[in-house]
Amino acid sequence: MSSSDFEHEVKLSLTVNGRRYTRTVEPRMLLADFLRHELGLTGTHVGCEHGVCGACTVQFDGEPARSCLTFAVQAQGHAISTVESLAGGPGKLSVLQEAFRECHGLQCGYCTPGILMTMQAYLAQHPDPTEAEVREALSGNLCRCTGYQHIVDAVLLAAKNLRAGAAA
């Protein structure tokens, strides 16, 4: 345990990926650091720590949010989901994840968790987007490797497959 000012630490209870956690944290601890280093959920990545790259995107009560711009204590009583929750079990991939694999929508994969969390929420609300709409929705997430084309293809494919799944 840290020997620094204990009296400043506060108690935090929240739900992450459907599981309840209670921890004591410094109020200044970022949600990204909390998820990664306190809970060991290292799938959420940190690219810039200043809200630009989107690598750290998680869902906060279902809405995409930058975990580098959120203090852990702000999540008190809320539900967070991270990339670790998407596949729905070992050895499985969600429709969106599968589409990324199909279309080669990732290279180094560092930006990918943030993009998945952003686009999963987007597709839930926009089941039939155009390419231009996907590009716009994606524009808050930087990827340095792919040039985006295969990511856009993957999101469009996932939308199609999700619609087909919903219709079936």
Place this chain on the structure above:
Amino acid sequence: MSTRYFGQPVKRNEDARLLTGSALFVDDVELSGMLHAAFLRSPHAHAKIISIDVEAAKARPGVIAIYTAEDLGDYWQHGPLLVPPPPVPGIVFNLRTQVPLAKGVTRHVGEPVVLVIAESRYIAEDAVGDIYIDWEALPVAAELEAAARPDAPRVYPDIPGNVAAHAHQKRGDYGRAAKDAHVTIKRRFTYDHGCSQPMETRGVVAQWDNKADKLTIWDTTQAPVAIRNGMAAMLGLSERQVRVIAPFIGGGFGPKIMMFYPEEVLIPWVAIQLNTPVKWIEDRAEHFFATTHERGQIHDAEMAIDKEGKIIGIKDVFLHDTGAYDPYGLTVPINSQCTLLGPYVVPHYDSMFTAVFTNKTLVTPYRGAGRQHGVFVMERLLDIAAREIGITPAEIRRRNFIAPDAFPYNHGIIYQDFTELTYDSGNYEPILDQVLATIGYEKFLAEEQPRLRAEGKCVGIAVVCYVEGTGIGPYEGAKVQVQASGKVSVVTGIGTQGQGHFTSFAQIVADACGVDVTNVEVITGDTDAFYWGAGTFASRGAVVAGNAIGQAAGLVRQKILATAAEHFECAETDLIIENGKVSLNGVPGHSITLGELAGMANPMRGAVAPGTEPGLEATSYFGPPMGATASGAHAMIVEVDPETMMVEIKRYAVAHDCGVVINPLIVEGQVQGGVAQGIGNAFFEDLVYNDEGQLLNASLADYLLPSSMDVPRMEMTHTVTPSPLNPLGIKGVGEAGAIPVGPLFAQALEDALQLPKRGVELLDIPLSPSKLWELARNA
């Protein structure tokens, strides 16, 4: 060999791990009791350190240790020279390499001065704020041309004019030949290449295991083997005592293969001193100052052409900004000097450069590694020449190509791998034809552009060509082994940063050993798994490691056949390897799995016959005699809004030739990603320094990386001219996409805004809407 996987768009083996958040990156390493590092970095570009007061920091609860240069004792050493200067006659080279912590003086903003170790990164950063340093600011050499003047402030007191290097290469006699020129074109070009900005910054975690007498380092490096060797030497350990793991790396693009970054040198040493694991992860602000850049060159270039637009010769004198230290030798400016020649015949070439120390972050290769700068000069000169004699940019390129029967083609100057710059193979005209057909060049010029212009639209088209030296030596190696599970493992020493090695290498092995590609496990970036190697740079992974793997897999295939032939008591030619089994041809039911054969090859009784080895395993090495030269052409149609100067890319076409392709999906991804970085370089990314050597836009909010709105869909075609230099016929592709985008933008924007008619030429990269607006307004 069947070709079931080789050449196919096989989906990647590594994706599931990356998509589910279960891939290990360096910052994901958590070790019990781990401490955290933060650095106090120089706020000045050039300053004397008068005194350092760390007492308040030391007193802060949670702070474990603090180190300045003085505290490092003998461990404080200058870094090594990575690439010695090439054997160019008369070359001047002044070696000055970086140090772990600044001692007495700092030479660029962001240079580390004090290292703080604490129980958490939060506390470590608090303690950095507690440190007081008394600085005395020194005069700064910032802007490249100013820094090169004899009376400029000196980065090193003993080096007037800040000359880091000077090299002159010549072919033929430009001065004499140019006298016969129909036209001579002379211009000044400036080309700034920014910084690589991988989405994952750098990081190092080190753990000393007292009981095993062994150090483990997790490092975001592109060259784990070289880091292992260097760290062992610096720490006085044997190589076997040091294990370097480069796990999943979140993009590299060149700067992750610097040796050695100060943090790389310090964190393992501290872990040993404190006998406790230590982690340092670079934040994005640090990354802008502490990770190497590429930056700029200024070229005064001249091209002599004849009546037909054929190049008689080129003369180029350029300055290269190398930053405060030059551990990478002359790799970047030599690349510029050589790659300038492109796919063209240049009978007379006279090129001289001076590399200049400045008080800025050091310059090392970033995707393209100086090739962009040379390509920009050549392509722009050709554009201007085409205008002078009244032919299209496409036509002047066609008239100057090296003929397909002229290979191997020797340019008669020395390249970065120290061999004479020689192209192994190529066929350039079909590539140009392809890209012109894809973009509809003739039709656009004849019909669409006049029509759109009549509607008041500013539309332009461009086409440029380039070559890329790839796949240089020295060598890589690989070990392929059939596991008792029936899966095949392949280990190699190179690091991987997203290039799909887990898949392309698996494809090579899957075909040779007759297994499903998902049953090939590729292990890279762990020095305990494979001892030898050089690293991932210069678009060489697939070429050099790929061929080593191909050879090793071929040897394992022979062992599989020999073992099976013995088992079935048949000739090897009667056997078929497929689906993880060896079967007797034409005898249904007679088959044995690779796993069973692996067991037979490792018997528990009996002796291993002389001259044989247990197991189905082979190790092989491959080193090409010289680099393989890939080539390509890009074309683009843009529309510019004359009010805002925002550019919309309407069409983007790529035709390229990277020899034989292992996985077209991965190659496409590499090219698309390269083009995206090229677009950033051409139009968005600009490292803005003031005269004090302060970087003014060190955040991703101000240094603009292209987004999904800025990078267009690309239309891609491939031709294949196999490389004769390696058995698989591969050429590298990692950097190709990024190289020609600057001149493409310049040509397209000049055309769209009809700038030359108004007396304006675009001779500088990066461009931006505001720069365009200024230029157009002053026209």
